[in-house]
Amino acid sequence: QVQLVQSGSEVKKPGASVRVSCKASGYRITSYTIIWVRQAPGQGLEWMGWISPHNGNTKSAQKFQDRVTMTTDTSTSTAYMELHSLRSDDTAVYYCARDLGYGDYWGQGTLVTVSS
Amino acid sequence: EIVMTQSPATLSVSPGERATLSCRASQIVSSNLAWYQQKSGQAPRLLIYDASTRATGVPARFSGSASGTEFTLTISSLQSDDFALYYCQQYNYWPRTFGQGTQVAIK
Numbered sequence: 411q412v413q414l415v416q417s418g419s420e421v422k423k424p425g426a427s428v429r430v431s432c433k434a435s436g437y438r439i440t441s442y443t444i445i446w447v448r449q450a451p452g453q454g455l456e457w458m459g460w461i462s463p464h465n466g467n468t469k470s471a472q473k474f475q476d477r478v479t480m481t482t483d484t485s486t487s488t489a490y491m492e493l494h495s496l497r498s499d500d501t502a503v504y505y506c507a508r509d510l511g512y513g514d515y516w517g518q519g520t521l522v523t524v525s526s
Numbered sequence: 527e528i529v530m531t532q533s534p535a536t537l538s539v540s541p542g543e544r545a546t547l548s549c550r551a552s553q554i555v556s557s558n559l560a561w562y563q564q565k566s567g568q569a570p571r572l573l574i575y576d577a578s579t580r581a582t583g584v585p586a587r588f589s590g591s592a593s594g595t596e597f598t599l600t601i602s603s604l605q606s607d608d609f610a611l612y613y614c615q616q617y618n619y620w621p622r623t624f625g626q627g628t629q630v631a632i633k
Contacts, residue, residue: 445622447570455562455570455613455624471621472527505569511617512560514581516569 432506549614
């Protein structure tokens with residue numbers, strides 16, 4: 411069965427970077443794109459970006475373009491999202507999802523807390 | 527970017543009643559609209575895609591419809607498991623965008 415398993419919670423200081431991983435199983439990672447979505451505490455869902463594991467192409471929302479790096483390691487079926495120059499308002503749960511335009515399978519989420 | 531506006535913010539419904547949730551797109555997004563359910567502390571769950579197609583395993587009491595830029599999610603007879611947050615999302619344009627959500631609460 412399709413599963414996306416994300417890395418564990420992180421606590422980071424302002425200005426640092428965080429990398430979240432998303433390991434896919436139950437399907438060939440190169441056959442589907444992956445999206446990253448975040449949710450700040452008590453807030454709605456925010457689409458961050460998209461990566462094609464097949465060719466490495468990415469798209470990101472404009473507000474994240476300068477700070478987000480999305481990659482995949484097809485040998486381990488793992489996608490990564492790295493967010494740089496963290497601020498307190500980056501505190502959120504970060505999700506990966508298999509993408510068909512919409513997310514049909516989702517990871518369990520990774521809480522990233524940014525605090526001095 | 528496309529703005530998705532959901533209404534109402536909160537919908538109070540009694541078990542067994544019908545719930546109707548609305549989502550309006552700021553531009554035509556064709557039928558490229560999905561609905562998700564999210565419960566506290568959980569990841570979103572896909573309910574509907576292509577405006578009206580139920581995802582695998584989604585009960586028939588959930589249905590989606592579209593008219594122009596207006597989209598509707600209907601839950602025909604609310605079960606206790608259905609009280610949750612619901613989001614719409616368009617995938618016709620980059621960036622993909624979500625509505626702000628509708629909370630379905632017990633009346």
